[in-house]
Amino acid sequence: MTKAAVFTGMGKDLEIWDVEVASPKQNEIKVKLAASGVCHSDLSVANGTLPMMPPMVLGHEGAGVVEEIGPGVSHVKPGDHVVISWVPQCGTCYCCVRGQVELCEVGMASQMTGGLLDGTRRIKKDQMEVGQFPSSGTFSEYAVIPDLSVVKIDQDLPMDKMCLVGCAVLTGVGSALNTADIEPGASVAVIGCGGVGLNVIQGARIAGAGNIIAIDMVDSKLKLAEQFGATHTVNAKEGDPVAAVQTITGPGALGPRGVDYAFEVVGASATIEQAINMTRRGGTAVMVGVSRMDDVISNFSPFMHLFMGVKTIKGSFYGSANIHRDIPRYADLYRKGTLMLDELVSKTIDLADVNQAFEDMKGGEVARSVITY
Ligand SMILES: [Zn+2]
Ligand SMILES: [Zn+2]
Structure with a gap:
C-alpha cells in the first residue's frame, strides 16, 4: 500500500x-x-x-x-x-x-x-x-x-x-531566461513574490538584469525578494505600483517610461493590467500567473499599448522549459551557489x-x- x-x-x-x-x-x-x-x-x-x-x-x-x-x-x-x-x-x-x-x-x-x-x-x-x-x-x-x-x-x-x-524554478527562472530572454542591464519588474515570483527575480539576477523591482503586498515576501536579487521593492498596498515603478525607472522624453520587462506572477486581470501599464514603449510584458477561467481584461487599449506602445505581451507556460536542457543547467547553477x-x-x-x-x-x-x- x-x-x-x-x-x-x-x-x-x-x-x-x-x-x-x-x-x-x-x-x-x-x-x-x-x-x-x-x-x-x-x-x-x-x-x-x-x-x-x-x-x-x-x-x-x-x-x-x-x-x-x-x-x-x-x-x-x-x-x-x-x-x-x-x-x-x-x-x-x-x-x-x-x-x-x-x-x-x-x-x-x-x-x-x-x-x-x-x-x-x-x-x-x-x-x-x-x-x-x-x-x-x-x-x-x-x-x-x-x-x-x-x-x-x-x-x-x-x-x-x-x-x-x-515546477517553481523551471517556471520562474525559465520565464526570465527563456520566455523573456532578458539581456544584461535590462530593467525588470515582478508582480507577486511567492515561490514562482522569487524564481523570476533570481532568473533576472542570473541574466544580469539592472534594476529588479519586486512588487507584493506582504513585507516578509519583499524582504525575501531582496535576498533573491531584487534591487527595489514596492508594497502594492501603499499606493499605485505602476507609478512607483515609473518613478524608479525615471521619466523618458515622452513621459513616464516603465520597465523593459514586466512579469505578472499572480494570475489576476487587475495585476495583468498593471504589468502591461508598467512596461515601457517597446518593452515586453510576460504573463506567468494562472488566472481563473472566467477572469477577463476589459480595460485594454490596443491603441495605447500595441500601436503607440509597441509592446510585446507574452504568455509563459512552464518557463518555456526544455527539461532535459534546463534541469542539468539549474543543478549546476545550484552547485555553484548562483541558483538559490x-x-x-x-x-x-x-x-x-x-x-x-x-x-x-x-x-x-x-x-x-x-x-x-
Ligand atoms: Zn507548480
Ligand atoms: Zn509532443
Missing part, C-alpha cells in the same frame, strides 16, 4: 488514502518519492480555480529514486536520482518537433485527464481508478510517470531542495500536513512547504 494525498472534490481538504500504484508500462517509470514541494497550482485544483476530475492525487514538484522501469526505458535505471517534470514530452507532436516541447500536445491531453500518455491510469483504491495531477502526482510515496518526464541528477544533490526545480533553493524552503512537513501547507499559502507568508517521505 502507498500513502497518497487525494483531491476528492472542490473546496474539500485533501484526504490521505492508501492506494495501489501499478508497475510501469511501456516507456514509463515508477519513482519512490523523496520530496515534493507544495505549489499554488495544487491549491488551485483543490479550490476549483483549475477544474479537475476527482479523485486525483495532487502534487507535481517532486524528486525521488527510480524504483522500476518499464519496457523501452533507456535513459534512467533503478537507483537513479531524478527530478520529476509535470509536462510530459512525446518528442513527435507538432509542438515538440518545432522545439516548443513545453507545449507538447500529447502531454497537455494527459495533464487535463489525469492519466498517463496513453490515457490510462496506474493508481487504484480498491477497484476505483485514481488520477494524478498533472501526469505526476507527487503527493504520494510512489508515482508512475512517463520516462521522458524525469531527468537524472547527481546523487549528492539534496532531493528536498532539488524537487523545487520541477535552500532559501525557498520555509517549512519541511509530512504528507499528512499538506492541508496545513495550503492554509499557510492562503495566509501569504510561506514561500514553499516541502513534504519529505
Whole structure:
C-alpha cells in the first residue's frame, strides 16, 4: 500500500488514502518519492480555480529514486536520482518537433485527464481508478510517470531542495531566461513574490538584469525578494505600483517610461493590467500567473499599448522549459551557489500536513512547504 494525498472534490481538504500504484508500462517509470514541494497550482485544483476530475492525487514538484522501469526505458535505471517534470514530452507532436516541447500536445491531453500518455491510469483504491495531477502526482510515496518526464541528477544533490526545480524554478527562472530572454542591464519588474515570483527575480539576477523591482503586498515576501536579487521593492498596498515603478525607472522624453520587462506572477486581470501599464514603449510584458477561467481584461487599449506602445505581451507556460536542457543547467547553477533553493524552503512537513501547507499559502507568508517521505 502507498500513502497518497487525494483531491476528492472542490473546496474539500485533501484526504490521505492508501492506494495501489501499478508497475510501469511501456516507456514509463515508477519513482519512490523523496520530496515534493507544495505549489499554488495544487491549491488551485483543490479550490476549483483549475477544474479537475476527482479523485486525483495532487502534487507535481517532486524528486525521488527510480524504483522500476518499464519496457523501452533507456535513459534512467533503478537507483537513479531524478527530478520529476509535470509536462510530459512525446518528442513527435507538432509542438515538440518545432522545439516548443513545453507545449507538447500529447502531454497537455494527459495533464487535463489525469492519466498517463496513453490515457490510462496506474493508481487504484480498491477497484476505483485514481488520477494524478498533472501526469505526476507527487503527493504520494510512489508515482508512475512517463520516462521522458524525469531527468537524472547527481546523487549528492539534496532531493528536498532539488524537487523545487520541477515546477517553481523551471517556471520562474525559465520565464526570465527563456520566455523573456532578458539581456544584461535590462530593467525588470515582478508582480507577486511567492515561490514562482522569487524564481523570476533570481532568473533576472542570473541574466544580469539592472534594476529588479519586486512588487507584493506582504513585507516578509519583499524582504525575501531582496535576498533573491531584487534591487527595489514596492508594497502594492501603499499606493499605485505602476507609478512607483515609473518613478524608479525615471521619466523618458515622452513621459513616464516603465520597465523593459514586466512579469505578472499572480494570475489576476487587475495585476495583468498593471504589468502591461508598467512596461515601457517597446518593452515586453510576460504573463506567468494562472488566472481563473472566467477572469477577463476589459480595460485594454490596443491603441495605447500595441500601436503607440509597441509592446510585446507574452504568455509563459512552464518557463518555456526544455527539461532535459534546463534541469542539468539549474543543478549546476545550484552547485555553484548562483541558483538559490535552500532559501525557498520555509517549512519541511509530512504528507499528512499538506492541508496545513495550503492554509499557510492562503495566509501569504510561506514561500514553499516541502513534504519529505
Ligand atoms: Zn507548480
Ligand atoms: Zn509532443
